[in-house]
Amino acid sequence: MCTSIIFSPKDHYFGRNLDLEVSFGQQVIVTPRNYNFKFRKMPDMKKHFAMVGIALNAGNYPLYFDAANEKGLGMAGLNYPGNATYYKEKEGKDNIASFEFVPWVLGQCSNISEVKELLKNFNIIDLNFSDKMEASPLHWLIADKSGTSIVVETDKDGMHIYDNPVGCLTNNPQFSKQLFNLNNYADISPAMPKNNFSDKVNMDGYSRGLGSRNLPGGMDSESRFVRVAFNKFNAPHCETEEENVDNYFHILHSVEQQRGLDQVGPDAFEYTIYSDGTNLDKGIFYYTTYTNKQINVVDMNKEDLDSDKLITYELLTKPNFNHQN
Template sequence: MCTDFLLKAADGSVVNGRSMEFGAELNSRILVVGRGTPMHSTTPDLSHGLRWTCKHGIVAINAFGLPIATDGVNQAGLSVGVLWLPGITEYASTASDPSRALFVGQLANWLLASFATVGEVRESLAGVDIWGGGKAVEQRLPVHFAVHDRHGHSIVIEFTDPSGKPTVYDNPAAVLTNAPAFPWHLSNIDNFVGLRARDAEPLEAAHTAFNPCGHGSGMRGLPGDSTPPSRFIRAFYLKRFASQPADAAAARNLALHLLNTVDIPLGTSRSLPENGKTEDDYTQWAVVKTLTAPSLGIRTYGNTTLMEIDLKQIDLETPGERTYPVPTEPVAIDISATLRPR
């Protein structure tokens, strides 16, 4: 389970927040890919498929020690997030042209390496044959994609058509979670249009005034559980009603507060037992990306301090893929020494 959203500041800054929830330990690392890196995908027969050269340097977060991006941003301010979509995802199992074959697990890498805008991404998808490796992969890697750019444009890419071809949706909500499919979530917004940031009006009956119990009554009915529909609605309405941030720093701060509202503590979202085992979905990490001045900040379950990477401050001109550990130990700032008598 994951939650993704986009924020726009008053000064034009664009910030993307995303949480990563998963049951199995991802053991994620920071993945850095330099410009000029040759890259390729595999085909259904495991030979070389689509080949490309990294045009835009990338900073991403991987999983399971594999060189695949689960979330990332490139030098041009394009952001791609890979989110879980089980039960309804169907990929093509073959590629009509092996030279155009792109494994779905490498789609985020290709998009980040190759494109600068949502418009370019949309146009590019017709030029590749995205395949998924059959039912085994559909069960292990059922995903959809949140794509944003520095101009504040957002799309969602899903594979829910029986043909296995991708469907691209404009994302006016600028929010994405998990199943059901994206159009269902947009329709579900209608069920909560009565939510308000302002308190409810008092009611008078039989010469008696009945007042709301404290502030926040206008948001009564906002779902608070960890299911994808509830997280989508929560992120959408809180984002909508929050005061617009003035600049990138304020937008990053708001993103962290919104991420707090969809955070899943370990042990609070457990799967039904399967083969005698249960899995605990929990927030393993969350990222905050500034797209207008590309950077990626990450915090983990064990270290909630945001650790930021400025793409202009690292070497993205040397070709090659490199990975680095994500600090996971708790960090606290000791201010005891500042509390001295004056």
């Protein structure tokens, strides 16, 4: 289970929470422009836009969970079990496996308009990365530095591309149903509620925050979708990078999963392994981990982006305590 957002206070910040019960040894990976992306059914992409994100380095191939490119386009794949459908190879189509989708898009597109044009000939194929690594059932949030975003879902009845007016995505159900469900929360507000019950009943505003009393607080994807959308739209917009990045992570951390609350098997609990975000305007990547809430920074612009070799950074997971006495 995961949550992804685009937050646009001044610059535009795109990223996600990755919620799983086990870590795969993922790293921060910068893929320079001349790294040779090999695709199973399409020609190699020897030159492309540079990108940064979190990926599993599988034999020198970056399996990106999420990433953003140097042009300010970001993309994240989120769990979509029971709905995600991958198709048979089709002649004349751009046949791309799900694990190739992120580099396929980020390697050659600068904005959402270009993504929509690219996807006109797109066919996502049912192909595993290897015998030991099956394709994950995913749908995707894609956003650019204008703040525009779309959702791509490949269901049993075909591929759907949704314009995303809220800039959020979690997991099941389908995005259109998640969006419709927001209608049930139109009365949620950061302000104290007005008495609409009856003018004959005197209501006692006994506590601050009553306007958000009915905001869902569960770990489930539908609750997280509502909560992250509300928190994102009501988060302050500040002037400095530090303030806006801090606000961005407060939004993601408001829907993070604590260990012990979401049981997915015997003695197995899903939790937020990492939260990350890229400033799409500047190419600066930020992340926190479950055990290290310090905001860590990897600036793509400080790397040799004309290289042909992957640049990797281990995630910093050790708790950081600042002793003041």
